[in-house]
Amino acid sequence: MKIAVIGIGLIGGSLARDIRLIWDQAEIIGMDVDAGHVQQAIELGLVNREGQWEEIPQMDMVIVSVPVDKALTVVPHVLDLVNENTLVMDVGSTKQPLCEAVQHHPNRHNFLATHPIAGTEFSGPTAALQGLFEGKTNIICEVEKTAFGLQERAMELFRKLGMRIRYMDPQSHDKHIAYVSHLSHISSFMLGKTVIEKEQDERDIFDMAGSGFESTVRLAKSSPDMWTPIFNQNKANVLATLEEYIRNLSRFRELLEADQYEALYQEMQHTNRIKEILNGIKK
Amino acid sequence: MKIAVIGIGLIGGSLARDIRLIWDQAEIIGMDVDAGHVQQAIELGLVNREGQWEEIPQMDMVIVSVPVDKALTVVPHVLDLVNENTLVMDVGSTKQPLCEAVQHHPNRHNFLATHPIAGTEFSGPTAALQGLFEGKTNIICEVEKTAFGLQERAMELFRKLGMRIRYMDPQSHDKHIAYVSHLSHISSFMLGKTVIEKEQDERDIFDMAGSGFESTVRLAKSSPDMWTPIFNQNKANVLATLEEYIRNLSRFRELLEADQYEALYQEMQHTNRIKEILNGIKK
Numbered sequence: 001m002k003i004a005v006i007g008i009g010l011i012g013g014s015l016a017r018d019i020r021l022i023w024d025q026a027e028i029i030g031m032d033v034d035a036g037h038v039q040q041a042i043e044l045g046l047v048n049r050e051g052q053w054e055e056i057p058q059m060d061m062v063i064v065s066v067p068v069d070k071a072l073t074v075v076p077h078v079l080d081l082v083n084e085n086t087l088v089m090d091v092g093s094t095k096q097p098l099c100e101a102v103q104h105h106p107n108r109h110n111f112l113a114t115h116p117i118a119g120t121e122f123s124g125p126t127a128a129l130q131g132l133f134e135g136k137t138n139i140i141c142e143v144e145k146t147a148f149g150l151q152e153r154a155m156e157l158f159r160k161l162g163m164r165i166r167y168m169d170p171q172s173h174d175k176h177i178a179y180v181s182h183l184s185h186i187s188s189f190m191l192g193k194t195v196i197e198k199e200q201d202e203r204d205i206f207d208m209a210g211s212g213f214e215s216t217v218r219l220a221k222s223s224p225d226m227w228t229p230i231f232n233q234n235k236a237n238v239l240a241t242l243e244e245y246i247r248n249l250s251r252f253r254e255l256l257e258a259d260q261y262e263a264l265y266q267e268m269q270h271t272n273r274i275k276e277i278l279n280g281i282k283k
Numbered sequence: 284m285k286i287a288v289i290g291i292g293l294i295g296g297s298l299a300r301d302i303r304l305i306w307d308q309a310e311i312i313g314m315d316v317d318a319g320h321v322q323q324a325i326e327l328g329l330v331n332r333e334g335q336w337e338e339i340p341q342m343d344m345v346i347v348s349v350p351v352d353k354a355l356t357v358v359p360h361v362l363d364l365v366n367e368n369t370l371v372m373d374v375g376s377t378k379q380p381l382c383e384a385v386q387h388h389p390n391r392h393n394f395l396a397t398h399p400i401a402g403t404e405f406s407g408p409t410a411a412l413q414g415l416f417e418g419k420t421n422i423i424c425e426v427e428k429t430a431f432g433l434q435e436r437a438m439e440l441f442r443k444l445g446m447r448i449r450y451m452d453p454q455s456h457d458k459h460i461a462y463v464s465h466l467s468h469i470s471s472f473m474l475g476k477t478v479i480e481k482e483q484d485e486r487d488i489f490d491m492a493g494s495g496f497e498s499t500v501r502l503a504k505s506s507p508d509m510w511t512p513i514f515n516q517n518k519a520n521v522l523a524t525l526e527e528y529i530r531n532l533s534r535f536r537e538l539l540e541a542d543q544y545e546a547l548y549q550e551m552q553h554t555n556r557i558k559e560i561l562n563g564i565k566k
Contacts, residue, residue: 117493137490166490173491179478180492184499190531191470192557193550195462198527206560207420207449208456209463210400214561215498216467221558224551228544235539242536244481246529248473253525256518261511267476268507274475275504277489278497 001026003061004051006074008032008041010119011091012065013128015161016046021130022160029055033066041125056081061089061153068092069229072101079107087150089114093177093226094233095141095170112154113141115173116163117181121221134162139177141170178237183245185219185227186238192220284309286344287334289357291315291324293402294374295348296411298444299329304413305443312338316349324408339364344372344436351375352512355384362390370433372397376460376509377516378424378453395437396424398456399446400464404504417445422460424453461520466528468502468510469521475503 001023005012008030016028029051030041041047056062062078064071071090075098078088088111090098095113102108118136120127138158143151158165168176195217199205231238255263284306288295291313299311312334313324324330339345345361347354354373358381361371372395373381382396401419403410421441426434441448451459478500482488514521538546 117491119493119495121495136493139491164490172487176482176488176491179481180488180496183477184474184496186532186535187470187474188499189551189554190528190535191467192554193531194466194524194528196554196557196560197531198462198524199459204455205459205463207447208400208422208459209561210402210419212402212404212502213463213467215501216471217557217561218498219495220551220554221561222551222555224548224555227551228548231539231547232542232544235542239536239539241477241481242532242539245473245477246532246536248476248480249469249525249529249532252469252473253522253529256514256522256525259515259518261515264514265507265511268472268503268505268510271472271475271479271503272505272507274479274500277479278492278500278504 001061002059003028003063004031004056004059005029005047005063005065006031006078007064007066007070008037008046008125008128009065010123010127010129011116011132012063013041013044013046013125014118014130014132015063015065015091016041017128017130018133018161019157020045022157037125041128044125044128046125046128053077053081056086057083059086061087061157064088064090067226067229068094068098068233071098075111076102076105079105079110082107082110084110085149086110087112087153089154091116093181093230095139095173097233099142099170108145109147110150112143112146112150113170114154115139115141115177121218123223123226131162133158136163137166138163139166139168139173141168141173143167174234175237178234178241182230182234182238183241185222186231186242187245188217188219189222192217284344285342286311286346287314287339287342288312288330288346288348289314289361290347290349290353291320291329291408291411292348293406293410293412294399294415295346296324296327296329296408297401297413297415298346298348298374299324300411300413301416301444302440303328305440316353320408324411327408327411329408329411336360336364340366340369342369344370344440347371347373350509350512351377351381351516354381358394359385359388362388362393365390365393367393368432369393370395370436372437374399376464376513378422378456380516382425382453391428392430393433395426395429395433396453397437398422398424398460404501406506406509414445416441419446420449421446422449422451422456424451424456426450457517458520461517461524465513465517465521466524468505469514469525470528471500471502472505475500 028047030047116138311330313330399421
C-alpha cells in the first residue's frame with residue numbers, strides 16, 4: 001500500500017501514525033507547504049520520506065489534510081494526477097464548497113469527502129496522536145459519487161481505525177456542524193478574549209481560573225490558519241448559529257437584569273438535559 | 284477533632300472524604316436539608332452520622348457548603364451557636380454578600396470566608412471526589428477578621444489538602460470570579476440551549492458532536508439550584524462580563540458578515556495567548 005499524506009498536521013499526522021500500525025508494510029510519503037513539518041514528520045516516524053507531486057499517480061491512497069481553503073485547489077490538482085485506482089480523501093470541517101469544486105471533475109469517482117470528528121486544540125505534526133480516531137464519528141458525504149472499490153478501501157481503513165460512519169449530504173453536514181463545532185469555537189475564542197481584555201493583572205485573575213474556565217476556553221487555543229477559512233466557507237450557517245447564540249445570551253442578560261430568577265432557573269434546568277443527550281452519544 | 288459538614292454535596296462531601304484521610308480520628312457529622320443526602324453520605328462513608336444543631340457548640344470545625352443564598356442565614360445561625368474555639372468556614376462562589384451578612388456578628392472572629400476553586404459539573408454526595416482540592420487555589424477573604432488560632436487550624440487543613448492560598452478582598456473576589464467562572468457557566472448554558480433548541484432530530488446533530496463541543500458545553504450540566512443564587516448575588520459583575528462577552532461576539536459576527544477575514548484571524552491569533560496564560564497557572 002502506497003499512501004501520500006498532503007498536509008501533515010494534527011489530523012494528517014495522526015492518520016499516518018495509525019496507518020503505520022494498521023498496514024505495517026505501507027509506504028507513507030508526506031507533503032506539506034511547510035518543509036519543517038515534513039522534516040518533523042519524518043523524525044517522528046509518521047511518514048517514510050518526503051513525497052513529490054510526480055508520485056501521485058503511483059499512490060493507492062492520497063489523504064488531503066490541509067486547511068479547507070487550500071483543499072479547494074489541492075484536491076482537484078490531485079485528481080488531475082491520479083490513476084484510476086487511486087483513492088483521494090479529504091478530512092475538512094466543511095463539505096459543501098469542496099464537493100462543489102470537484103463535482104464536474106472527470107476523476108470525481110476517485111474522491112471521497114470525509115470529516116472525521118476528532119481532534120484537539122493543537123496543531124502541527126507534533127500534535128499527532130495515536131488512536132485519535134478510535135470510537136469517533138466519520139461523516140461521509142456523497143458516497144454514491146465514489147467508485148465502489150475505492151469506497152471499500154476507505155471503509156476498511158475507517159473500520160480498522162475504529163470509527164463509526166454516518167452518511168450525510170454536504171449541505172446538512174455544513175449546517176449541523178456549525179452548531180456542534182463551529183459555534184463552540186467562536187464561543188470559546190470570544191470568552192478567552194473577554195477575559196484577557198478585561199484583566200490587566202493577569203495573575204490575579206488566572207490564578208482564580210478553575211477547571212470550568214479551562215474547559216470552556218480550551219478551543220480558544222485553536223489555529224487561526226485552520227479556522228479562518230472554515231468560518232469563511234461556512235459563513236451563512238455560522239452567522240445563523242451566532243445570531244441565535246447572541247439572542248439567547250441577551251435574553252439571559254435581560255432576565256438577570258430584571259431579577260427574573262425563576263425564569264433563569266428554568267433556562268438552566270431545561271439545558272441540563274444536555275447531560276442525557278451527551279451520555280446518549282457515548283453508548 | 285469534631286467536624287460538622289452542613290450541606291453534603293459535591294464540595295462538602297469531597298472535603299469530608301479528604302478530612303477522613305487527613306485526621307483518621309475525626310468524628311464527622313453531616314447535616315443537609317435533603318435527608319436522602321445525609322443517608323447517602325453515611326453509606327458512602329463521608330460522614331459518621333447525622334448531626335443536630337444542638338451539637339454545633341461541641342464542634343472544632345463547621346464547614347458550611349450550601350447554596351450561596353442559604354449561606355446568608357445558615358452561617359449567622361451557626362455563629363450564634365459556636366463556642367469560642369469553633370472554626371466556621373463557608374466555601375461559596377460569592378464572598379461579598381456573606382462577608383457583609385456576618386460583619387457585625389459578635390462571633391465574626393470564628394468565621395473564615397473561603398472559596399476553594401474546585402469542582403465538577405455534578406452535584407450531591409455521590410459526586411464527592413477524593414483529592415478534589417489537591418493543587419487547587421483557595422481564595423480567602425478578610426482573613427484579618429478571623430481569630431488567629433482558628434486561621435491556623437484552617438491553614439493546616441488547606442495545607443494537608445494540598446491547596447494554594449490566595450488572599451483577596453470580597454469585592455475583588457466577586458469581580459474577578461465573574462470573569463473566570465460565572466461567565467463561563469453562562470456561555471456554556473447558552474451554547475447548550477442554542478444547540479438543543481435548533482435541532483429537532485437530536486441524533487443527527489449530537490452524533491456529530493466531538494470533544495470540542497463536549498468541552499465547551501460541559502458546564503451546562505451544572506445545578507441550577509447552586510447557580511441561580513450565585514448569579515443573583517453577583518448580579519452587577521455578571522451583567523458587566525456578559526455585556527462585554529455579547530459585544531465581542533457581535534463584533535465577531537459583524538466581521539464575518541463583512542468578510543473581514545484578516546481581522547477575524549487577528550482576533551483569534553490574539554486570543555491564542557490564552558494558551559501561555561493557562562500553562563502559566565499550572566506551574
